[in-house]
Amino acid sequence: MYDFIDQFIYGMKNTIVVFFLSCALGTSLGLLIAIFGNSRRKAIAACLRTYTGVIRGVPELLIILLMYFGGTAFLSMIVGRYIEINAFAAGVTALTIVFGAYAAEIFRGAINAIAPGQREAAMALGLPRWQIWLLIIIPQMIPVALPAFCNLCISLVKDTSLISVVGLTDVMRVAYVGAGSMRAPLPFYLAASAIYLMLTSLCLLSFKLIERRYSIPFWKG
Secondary structure (H helix, E strand, C coil), rough: CCHHHHHHHHHHHHHHHHHHHHHHHHHHHHHHHHHHHHCCCCCHHHHHHHHHHHHCCCCCHHHHHHHHHHHHHHHHHHCCEEEEEEEEEEEEEHHHHHHHHHHHHHHHHHHHHCHHHHHHHHHCCCHHHHHHHHHHEEEEHHHHHHHHHHHHHHHHHHEEEEEEEECCCCCCHHHHHHHHHHHCCCHHHHHHHHHHHHHHHHHHHHHHHHHHHHHHHHCCC
């Protein structure tokens, strides 16, 4: 068990990197989908709704497998020889796609919770569209979206374990290999559980502090 401590540390680093990359890229993607989903162009809004509906209706593991094996097949077809897509890139891309779809729905609900008069007042002042979003809508959207977004990030921490199926050395992969080689599954899977619990607890604590920061102006009126 102690021989795998360094591997657990390395796997935890990969898990953290995958989480932060997927969270940052997925948040940006979700925000863009939420913004353009309010577009007056019905075709764009319909396409984005279809995207979020399809992605949320398909298991995350299946999307990772499709991204890994589908990406490998696509690249091999273009180049003309076998090229295996990187497991890290496939995992981050798949989790970004999934996270972005769920984040888009959270942001859309938070945007709809803002009083329409806020946007109308900004338009009456002659503010351009990008300033309306940047200065009026998004700052008011953040406190509303934070609780659900926190839960989504915690789910993302746990979903990173799914990337182990394509060979990425993360916490779950190290636990699986260690349990098989040492024939002692219980201590390895308990160690993996402790690591994931630590990461999710840190994520929850971070969002509690952020929520407190954003709630101060509202409590003070």
